[in-house]
Amino acid sequence: MLNKNVQTFIACDSEYEESKIVLFGAGFDGTTSFRPGTRFAPSAIRNDSFGIETYSPYQDKDMEDYSYFDSGDLELTFGSTKRVIADIAGRTDTILNDGKIPFMIGGEHLVTLGAVMAVSDKYDDLCIVHFDAHADLRDEYLGQQLSHACVLRRCHDIVGDGHIFQFGIRSGERDEFRFADEHTDMHLFNFDGLEKTVRMLKGRNVYFTLDLDVLDPSIFCGTGTPEAGGVTFDELRRAVTLVCSELNIVGCDVNELSPVYDQSGVSTAVACKIIREMLLAIS
Amino acid sequence: MLNKNVQTFIACDSEYEESKIVLFGAGFDGTTSFRPGTRFAPSAIRNDSFGIETYSPYQDKDMEDYSYFDSGDLELTFGSTKRVIADIAGRTDTILNDGKIPFMIGGEHLVTLGAVMAVSDKYDDLCIVHFDAHADLRDEYLGQQLSHACVLRRCHDIVGDGHIFQFGIRSGERDEFRFADEHTDMHLFNFDGLEKTVRMLKGRNVYFTLDLDVLDPSIFCGTGTPEAGGVTFDELRRAVTLVCSELNIVGCDVNELSPVYDQSGVSTAVACKIIREMLLAIS
Amino acid sequence: MLNKNVQTFIACDSEYEESKIVLFGAGFDGTTSFRPGTRFAPSAIRNDSFGIETYSPYQDKDMEDYSYFDSGDLELTFGSTKRVIADIAGRTDTILNDGKIPFMIGGEHLVTLGAVMAVSDKYDDLCIVHFDAHADLRDEYLGQQLSHACVLRRCHDIVGDGHIFQFGIRSGERDEFRFADEHTDMHLFNFDGLEKTVRMLKGRNVYFTLDLDVLDPSIFCGTGTPEAGGVTFDELRRAVTLVCSELNIVGCDVNELSPVYDQSGVSTAVACKIIREMLLAIS
């Protein structure tokens, strides 16, 4: 007898019970104002993950030695942002209640809000580490408060002052930078100060949200709003390894890959490799 | 002294007062479930319209002999479908109140709803002629009633039984075809019966909505949900000329071009040429 | 508890026991001489199958009313053609032994050889219906007998004279056409004569192999060796429906989609729609 076709991120086909980390896809891009397409990221990432190795020479670790579970994609409703966020919070909640770490693959950055809502319900005093080219701190965008451009502002509504640590930021309205001066810990352009932040956050509950457009578009052009002047792959690789291995990650996401804008496939390959490094570092 | 850069559809730069037809763009694709990108259609159409001629050898008419006005694009809010539809209805209403014919360039097909709301407010007993590959008659789609897949169903809510005439339909759920059996006049696959319909609708107020994916994707691959088995360019050209020259068009739209999926630019060129033929036929 | 991510062709997620038709992918293109890439077809087809409907207005049938099973892709060895063919024969054999119909998605056309080997082992007096732009009747190609350009010649080695019926052929070496004059029933350029062939083959065991490049490249440019002058989508749709509904299909395949050469996605959408029509017609 034959089996139905199962497709997971490479080496994420363990049994649910034995897996500490559970992946799911949230391919939503309904508030994207410039160039949509992140909805296709989860499936592209699964497909192309078989082009990378399970072994990392950087960490000298192999995914085959750990257990991961890929629970597939949420089926999300375009046209109703609130319901999308609720659905994401629901899946996150399920995974948390089973004592596991949710690892979400977006979608646009707004998906983070659903996950943060669920994680902050469960964990007190949640801190957020945020890598991004964009501040994402607007109070509203084109009249909407639930927008990818407002997502960290909405997270700030939840976790409050002093709980958000931003790195790599190089784009936004002037008001967002003014807001950051008072309410978040924002590091412009690169990862300067990350080691100090990591030392400070040690032992606390941390949600890690990675907007891949923090990378320079030379290595990651497959995104809706490319911003030149970003970090290199090796800088990002080192930074995510540091955050994921040193901190108590209680949930995380990787977002804003838009595969259609990179015909070469490099952006998707980069996303796969960063996810591998994160999975290995958390383990 | 120099002038600010004005960009219009080719030969649509007359004065507003003297123009009978007024174009505007509604680049919304917020409920698109499969492949987004129609938001870029209005600007792509304006850009590439300078690759076609103003003279049509088919109709032996020249756009230079008539007056058209291009009022630019609405700035639409992604994330709030209702507000988008209200904004479209507002612009349509303004144009109607000035005694002109609104000619909208989408965007996804849902934009039609805003225009039909405004037009049906002004004109009694409005009929809708609808060319499309898809029935668009679902009552809801992924839990939403305001979806591109439901747009003709929502129009039916407004204009009622016997007022919608559909041509070229070749895709949908079984229930949509059942609904059409009772509530609309649906012609499958091609334009068979169009001449009879045109004779029947003569003198009545007609809104004409053209989903360009009624075309076969061989000539129009730049669309979100390509459906093979469509009509040829010449079949569509003849059909739009018939509808626009013989009927009393009180409003119309052309939608569902998604330029990014056609790297060759042919789909945009096709849209431009069809719009030219419509503008000339209405004049 | 969450489930592992299952990915199948749309509506092919019934249980194995209750399914009469079993799909599998054979993404091999190791002998492709011009432009490779068909190895990516099975996964592209699964992904994009969710862009089509399960209901066919052409046949007024819905896939939801039948049971299909998608058993995933064979993992094939590049560099050893013989072993690839053996692996395909093995999977085909398993499906046949369970009393089901194998439905293979290629890959280059050579994959047909593996399936025909297994099917001809089980069914006496097997006939082959072959739609293609190319004759595929060379005895060897660049020194190899196991080549996509030789696949029907190898099938002829198995089923012998008078058992192969070819349609749509418009390319080949002169010798291939000479061979066809004596050994196969070849119909040039289109489907002329297909109805007669179908009447003649009624009740016999038929393997149906569809090289999608029989289509004109205007509607199917995503293939390694595009040959202008092919059939339209509607001609092919009618022809496959005729063959699959009227004949006793004991196995079949669809091959030669190379998604990377069609950035618009239309070719993959066409493949999905043809597969749907075949699945519905066989049922």
Next chain:
Amino acid sequence: MLNKNVQTFIACDSEYEESKIVLFGAGFDGTTSFRPGTRFAPSAIRNDSFGIETYSPYQDKDMEDYSYFDSGDLELTFGSTKRVIADIAGRTDTILNDGKIPFMIGGEHLVTLGAVMAVSDKYDDLCIVHFDAHADLRDEYLGQQLSHACVLRRCHDIVGDGHIFQFGIRSGERDEFRFADEHTDMHLFNFDGLEKTVRMLKGRNVYFTLDLDVLDPSIFCGTGTPEAGGVTFDELRRAVTLVCSELNIVGCDVNELSPVYDQSGVSTAVACKIIREMLLAIS
């Protein structure tokens, strides 16, 4: 000892002395007003010609049975249109003086002027058969008389009234159609009337210029100014075969392929196949 790498159109590697037809490339697009790129056509055509067969099942003839010579590309000066035309006339002249037929691969359509200048010097009472989407009859374009949009007008300056026969025309300014009414024999949209024209021109010296954009862009999107509503591949194939086999062709060209606009390669494959049919029909 090894040989330098020779690259020719497939099967065009005979010796110069024994070849009746001599190919050369004129990759000039310096006056192209909309989308340039035809400069890359000659090399793309040579490269991809190895994807087609030398045998034509349409004519039952094989290029291997005849002798053709490919003399490579002219090195043309961008920025000086006059000199380009002179260089083309020079190469054409050389080939004519050796008693052979020049077969030029463009480049934009203006290249035809150089060839027609040389051919009309040698042959009295030259007639021109012209397949194209565009009339190309402007007296000047953006202030220039040497423009692709004026090329047939310049040819008319040379051969005069009643010597130009145009087919497939579907785009131009109104004045060009008026000019054609008085000075050329223009057939709109398709090949209606071609058989009669061919009968009339029998025995006379004919230059044949084929602008490939006469094809519908569904099968030929790789061109600078795509015009929907063109002829099918089979219509063109039949028409070129008729012209080339029945008339006394003393020179010809194929132009306006712009490979970069067709990522699938189909347009180049179409050009190769049409060139093969022309070469076989002239032989």
Next chain:
Amino acid sequence: MLNKNVQTFIACDSEYEESKIVLFGAGFDGTTSFRPGTRFAPSAIRNDSFGIETYSPYQDKDMEDYSYFDSGDLELTFGSTKRVIADIAGRTDTILNDGKIPFMIGGEHLVTLGAVMAVSDKYDDLCIVHFDAHADLRDEYLGQQLSHACVLRRCHDIVGDGHIFQFGIRSGERDEFRFADEHTDMHLFNFDGLEKTVRMLKGRNVYFTLDLDVLDPSIFCGTGTPEAGGVTFDELRRAVTLVCSELNIVGCDVNELSPVYDQSGVSTAVACKIIREMLLAIS
């Protein structure tokens, strides 16, 4: 009443009278020898400028606080290089005479010649700062003196020895480097020496011409002649900020973006961001 569609570079919609800097587009690529396409740059840059912010965190300045005017594109004649240069000189002259700074968006690099002619007419002892991958110092190219490959040589004819300062050069014929040894101040590969040059040029009239291919093609692949080994975005950003804020810029241009070669849109986004930084630095 509605307004005609105005399209400008983001935030460049002030009134002409109040604007110190006036943009215009010169989309000419008629002498481009390798891969054309820069003609599409001005319109692509306007379109995509709405994907960036008006605020620069690098300079902590916002375009909304200044006045800029975008006067649209020149309509240029392909086929007559001299007339193109005259038209560019004309527009430049108009802007200069109104006491404003011309900011030209090319087009190929030859467009600089027209601007430099006008600027050097008005300003004595003009110096040129030139960032580029290519020396552009040939005396003639393929027989033409008015070629993109000769543009700085032609500028040297105007401004003479010691007035041209070149940075980032990494490609050219040997003779161009020999010429530079004697007549210009050429800095190979990067911006070494720029600070010293800026100190030296303080207070003098400077025309600044930026060929964007000075950037490494990893971040700027959308150009006709990509040359690996270029500067990073941050290096360029710092260099243009230095030049534009410290020197007396009396005219400038940004050229050689060819959008069609970068399907991701990153190159256009990079151009937009650099233009923003230049506009802010000059203000």
Next chain:
Amino acid sequence: MLNKNVQTFIACDSEYEESKIVLFGAGFDGTTSFRPGTRFAPSAIRNDSFGIETYSPYQDKDMEDYSYFDSGDLELTFGSTKRVIADIAGRTDTILNDGKIPFMIGGEHLVTLGAVMAVSDKYDDLCIVHFDAHADLRDEYLGQQLSHACVLRRCHDIVGDGHIFQFGIRSGERDEFRFADEHTDMHLFNFDGLEKTVRMLKGRNVYFTLDLDVLDPSIFCGTGTPEAGGVTFDELRRAVTLVCSELNIVGCDVNELSPVYDQSGVSTAVACKIIREMLLAIS
């Protein structure tokens, strides 16, 4: 009389007898497991080599001052790996026997095996310098020993322990890194240690194999298996110059360019420039 069209890498058109270095293409990708397409590299490289200059400002040398010969591509058999390797060995042998240096352009990396077989037959104690992202040290891959993933392992079978020097490696199975610990001299991630290796190998016979995916995919995305985290163009340029100018190169190859995955053409331009630097450094 005209000449047949000759196409070579730029400036590689000297006579065979006078040329010390002889190029040939081996466009084989038959064992490529992920994304094929390197078969098109040799012809793409020849075509685009005319976009670079013959003069290198890095080495201050001009190809015009030396003699190179391009002997064209091997016609290879897809489907029979052994025969392909034998054909490559044959061509390499011919060149070696004429006292020249073979310079092969792949193709996938497996082509190196054929060349190394021939070179090691002629030269005792052969050492191999290997730049690559991948270790390529598997003993078998998908059941095959003749695979691109095993090529250096097969070379090790020939040259033995201590004769292979690997740089830039950043991907592989754990076992490959374990094998390298014992049998090769592997340098992870970059060129650290290259100068020392060069000093050590001085005077010995060296085969140099360059897998271009050692480059970071930001500058080289046109490859089958892109691996982020690679070296920059300048790092590679310096490294190949060092190896080729300081060591006794008796054969070399450049492989794994897959042009179809880089629509911008940058990857091919990079390959051309690196080949130029290698040719100049060896001379």
